[in-house]
Amino acid sequence: MRRQQLIDATIDSIAENGIGGTTMSTVTEIAGLSLGIVNFHFKSKQNLLEETLLFLAKEHHDQWLEAFENAGLSAPDKLLAIVDAHFHPQICTPKKLAVWFAFFGEAGRREVYRSLINDIDQERYDIALRLCSEIAEGGGYKDIPPRQVANILEALYDGIWLELLTYPENFQRSVARDHIATFLSKVYPDHFQMPAFNNGD
Amino acid sequence: MRRQQLIDATIDSIAENGIGGTTMSTVTEIAGLSLGIVNFHFKSKQNLLEETLLFLAKEHHDQWLEAFENAGLSAPDKLLAIVDAHFHPQICTPKKLAVWFAFFGEAGRREVYRSLINDIDQERYDIALRLCSEIAEGGGYKDIPPRQVANILEALYDGIWLELLTYPENFQRSVARDHIATFLSKVYPDHFQMPAFNNGD
Amino acid sequence: MRRQQLIDATIDSIAENGIGGTTMSTVTEIAGLSLGIVNFHFKSKQNLLEETLLFLAKEHHDQWLEAFENAGLSAPDKLLAIVDAHFHPQICTPKKLAVWFAFFGEAGRREVYRSLINDIDQERYDIALRLCSEIAEGGGYKDIPPRQVANILEALYDGIWLELLTYPENFQRSVARDHIATFLSKVYPDHFQMPAFNNGD
Amino acid sequence: MRRQQLIDATIDSIAENGIGGTTMSTVTEIAGLSLGIVNFHFKSKQNLLEETLLFLAKEHHDQWLEAFENAGLSAPDKLLAIVDAHFHPQICTPKKLAVWFAFFGEAGRREVYRSLINDIDQERYDIALRLCSEIAEGGGYKDIPPRQVANILEALYDGIWLELLTYPENFQRSVARDHIATFLSKVYPDHFQMPAFNNGD
DNA sequence: AATGAATGAGACTTCATTCAT
């Protein structure tokens, strides 16, 4: 309860001030609580940051995993469900994107962040790889190794997120998602269809 | 010169300590200069950081612009030259990638940095868009709007950079570049050819 | 009772963490009680510390006073009983010595603590002085004023305690006590006998 | 210069407020300097405290060592010189005594303090033991082992210091020193003479 | 009586910036 309240405030603060600009004061002020309370519920500021990242990672993980499981039975359906999950309104908000990249910026030096992010990525990558392999095998796609498709997908998630973050004025989740659908329709044309483009884009 | 010496040291320091861990001391110590000298050549720490980002942006800009101009005359050649420039050994080093994402992660400063590098990004995007339009027109590619190809390219640059940064143990510029070449060969099959894949990938 | 339970825990905590490292938390945790309970039974932390010192002082006082009263009738017997009481297993434990010197070291609080234990020290000094006077008079010892013997005794108590505290690896109450007995045998040779020394010492 | 200024201020502050009550503020305020300067010249508060203890220990060590070396050639002269050094006006001031006992109170838990104090004590103890052995041998004193005399001397130094600290209103270095001279005159009567007592004491 | 979450003053420490040399 208090913990979640503080994690929410931390997300707000990082989105607004960055990790470096996030202080105990900014967090507790946003949460409307007293300064000392963070060290009461979390051991330290560092721990608060880690728990915040953990929360985001879990939320993201649950989102795509559920999408994957609830999607239609076919591999393309499941793969597309995972793609869509990255741009779900619960996950892909300007605030949360800002926080993700704040952590990415530190990940090189903070083993904790890195391993946290890696674990989740790895699981998703493995599933995507399996789905691509199924599709490639079933469709007779021989020119691109499934591993490469999965790699490009991972890069596209992050790359598009960064576009959305950097140019929030054109922020449109649907367009973002269409980028990836387009890519898939080119790679596996019999299994994904090109999205219809609105003129304006 | 002193200024460049300090900017280089700043890059080293940010790569090693992050922006938050970069202090006047870490910078001047790496540069082998005295503490007080930064405020002599730069107005403030903030200014030093901005100049550092600007330096990277310019270096990057010069790289792809020169590649673009020196490339073969055809649009595909020129587009591929821009792609390659992103993974040139001068530009795409672990240290510099770390600095780029350190800046991307600093939400609070994003405004400042955005205003610094917007023009450069825009220029590259415009050129790529023009090239894609030429190719699409000449090749009769009608299903994907050139704007979208250009957008996906931008996302791929950043997304692949982030992969390289996050998983430095598989750091291979050539593989990175192949991802994009693969994408282009799928979008404009008559103008780009699929790279040959090594078995290991 | 709760109060005594907390005082005991305070002694344990001071011995382990020092006065500075002793907090409401360390005390209540050792006591196995809830954090808020101290301010319930004691006015404040300061008050808890004072009561703890007072407890030690009283315990010490009772010890030597009882020893004094129960000893043989002769003045030397009674004086030696007081000496022995300082090294009684109930009084002279590593933990309690640590607490004593923790308090002695707290200059800022010395005034407070002095006012608490002054009377007790004075009472013991007066009794010792009286006993020395009796012995000196009865034995015709004219070269040392009784007051000086009493003073040296007081210094020896504390000095030997500090040795015991500082070098706990050679902690031997019997040796400590022998130091003082030796001193007395030199000052009042007809009334105290030199202890036998074990070779090792 | 600045360092010594801060060490002096630390001694003043510990004497007045104790170690627990000594803060960066109290120290720098006494020194008339700015708050941040301690961490500039010393790494941390803990380091400042250790350097302060080191300074006192060195000063004390130099004092008795010089006294020992400059004293008359006979063993009694040298031993008495060491005794006297403990009550030299440079060493035995109310302020410095307060600081010593502040550190003694922490010594049990701070290995640094302990080892610092131990080293100095050991050297002095060894010298005193040697002198006592010489005297005992030369004078045919067989009833007290030299080791015990040396031990009692050590206890007396600290014990008398504590008396002086606790009852500063009777602070008289000469009386203190006489206590020890009296003890020695009783132990080695042919080599030390009883001091003359003023009536008042 | 008892609990323990919450508060907020105050401690230590870091570090951008200044300025006498």
Next chain:
DNA sequence: CATGAATGAAGTCTCATTCAT
């Protein structure tokens, strides 16, 4: 131009005390 000691604001963390339950 260059140095680096000095300053002091600001950040993290601790902890005595309070108070609703």
